[in-house]
Amino acid sequence: MKLTFVSLSLALGLVLTGPVLGAGDNVEINPPAEGSVNREDGLAAWDRIYEVASHPRCANCHTGADNRPMWSGPSYGRARKHGMNVNAGESRIGAEFVLCSTCHAYRENLHDVPHAAPQVAMNWQLAPVEAEWFGKSSEYICNQLRDPERNDGRDYLALAEHLDHDLILHWAWNPGGGREPAPYDLQSHVNDILVWGVAGYPCVND
Ligand code: HEC
Numbered sequence: 001m002k003l004t005f006v007s008l009s010l011a012l013g014l015v016l017t018g019p020v021l022g023a024g025d026n027v028e029i030n031p032p033a034e035g036s037v038n039r040e041d042g043l044a045a046w047d048r049i050y051e052v053a054s055h056p057r058c059a060n061c062h063t064g065a066d067n068r069p070m071w072s073g074p075s076y077g078r079a080r081k082h083g084m085n086v087n088a089g090e091s092r093i094g095a096e097f098v099l100c101s102t103c104h105a106y107r108e109n110l111h112d113v114p115h116a117a118p119q120v121a122m123n124w125q126l127a128p129v130e131a132e133w134f135g136k137s138s139e140y141i142c143n144q145l146r147d148p149e150r151n152d153g154r155d156y157l158a159l160a161e162h163l164d165h166d167l168i169l170h171w172a173w174n175p176g177g178g179r180e181p182a183p184y185d186l187q188s189h190v191n192d193i194l195v196w197g198v199a200g201y202p203c204v205n206d
């Protein structure tokens with residue numbers, strides 16, 4: 001299932017052209033030298049990572065075991081569960097009910113229409129339950145993201161590569177329809193992941 005998701009995004013990234021950013025060729029992955037980042041700088045990078053991870057454009061999909069996406073952020077008014085009773089099921093793609101891709105397909109003409117379903121040229125779906133971020137503290141997300149048991153075995157380089165290959169992330173910084181983009185930009189976010197990793201993945205509670 002995870003493999004399908006990744007290979008699909010890679011395949012689509014290769015054939016897509018036009019206004020949507022392709023995946024896999026937009027950021028440079030240049031980690032600082034081993035041992036060159038101290039804890040303080042690592043924690044400062046983590047604070048910026050948390051600002052991104054907890055932002056509605058990211059956290060709305062990183063929800064927990066009730067399998068419900070969130071609608072939150074200024075363009076949604078008050079924070080609430082996704083309308084129309086949408087439920088992603090354990091499949092996290094809505095296979096048990098209505099597939100997310102029924103509405104979240106890729107129709108370029110809908111990209112900038114307020115309140116249209118966000119359109120991305122890959123399977124729209126919730127993040128794994130282990131990566132639940134919505135409403136979670138900086139300390140909680142920090143510990144999850146450095147735990148191979150809960151982050152799909154990714155070290156900081158694998159996290160950085162995942163970020164570049166994922167079209168959903170490119171959408172989060174260019175969400176259209178009057179939505180607020182995630183803070184900073186993809187390259188800065190990837191740089192922060194590398195700095196945090198080289199610093200030894202510090203979290204405030206260590
Ligand atoms: C019947 C159509 C429909 C289906 C099915 C659907 N969505 Fe949506 N979704 C929407 C619409 C419309 C919006 C935007 C609402 C707005 O901006 O007011 C939206 C917005 C979202 C958002 C908020 C994105 C953001 O941060 O701006 C998330 C997250 C989301 N959907 C996840 C899902 C997931 C996961 C599924 C499958 C389980 C799903 N949706 C199925 C129509 C749908």
Ligand code: HEC
Pocket residue numbers: 002005006052053057058059060061062124125126127128130131144145150151152159162168169172173182
């Ligand atoms: C449409 C829903 C959706 C949105 C929006 C979204 N993600 Fe995700 N995220 C996923 C899915 C699905 C996965 C699992 C993908 C995989 O493992 O290949 C995932 C996995 C991740 C992972 C791997 C973490 C782990 O512990 O496994 C990171 C890091 C991540 N997302 C970061 C972000 C960031 C940063 C944003 C906002 C800029 C964001 N995501 C927005 C759906 C989403």
